[in-house]
Amino acid sequence: MELNLFEDRRYFVTWTGEELEGRGKARLVFQPIQCLGGGQTGPVELTVYPARDFRPRRMDVRLPDGLYRCFLADAGSGAPLTPAREVFFGQRQRVELYSQREQGGFRRFTILSPLPLREGDCGLDYGVFGTVPLPEAERSGERYRLSFLLRPRRTLPVKLRWAEHMKKVLTLPEKLEDASGWR
Numbered sequence: 001m002e003l004n005l006f007e008d009r010r011y012f013v014t015w016t017g018e019e020l021e022g023r024g025k026a027r028l029v030f031q032p033i034q035c036l037g038g039g040q041t042g043p044v045e046l047t048v049y050p051a052r053d054f055r056p057r058r059m060d061v062r063l064p065d066g067l068y069r070c071f072l073a074d075a076g077s078g079a080p081l082t083p084a085r086e087v088f089f090g091q092r093q094r095v096e097l098y099s100q101r102e103q104g105g106f107r108r109f110t111i112l113s114p115l116p117l118r119e120g121d122c123g124l125d126y127g128v129f130g131t132v133p134l135p136e137a138e139r140s141g142e143r144y145r146l147s148f149l150l151r152p153r154r155t156l157p158v159k160l161r162w163a164e165h166m167k168k169v170l171t172l173p174e175k176l177e178d179a180s181g182w183r
Helices: 164-169
Strands: 004-005 009-012 026-033 044-048 066-075 085-089 096-101 108-115 120-126 132-133 138-140 143-150 158-160
Touching: 026 164, 066 164, 085 164, 120 143, 158 164
Parallel strands: none
Antiparallel strands: 004 009, 026 044, 026 066, 066 085, 096 108, 108 143, 120 132, 120 158, 138 143
């Protein structure tokens, strides 16, 4: 069984006679992981039929932009027929990184995100010394703000490490040198 999804919210489903096992239809299930713009939705299920031709069909429901877990499920029992996979619909948004000089050679780094950042979504990667997770971001108006102090060293470059699901949804800075105000 194969599920093909396109970014413009079109899809088609194909499966073979052996996989059909008497099924004339299945359910295409979308479970939200992270919705953009504050929109929230519960799981969405669409009835799908085996494609006799390979023209993609447009979804008849409008899902809010965001990251979803999707899979095909049995129409009767709801049991998954395919492994779940993550899909993203919408425009990727940018995370902003700012830097300010502080006393004692420290720098204050501020990350502004359009989405909530939970603990562990972002961390400081010290290379061989491992990654230190950053705490949860605080809501600041329409955005989420996370600030931390760091004393940058030229001999020990520190990078930002992001959770995989964040990479699918946002355009992310990877180096602290990418911060505006670094110079």
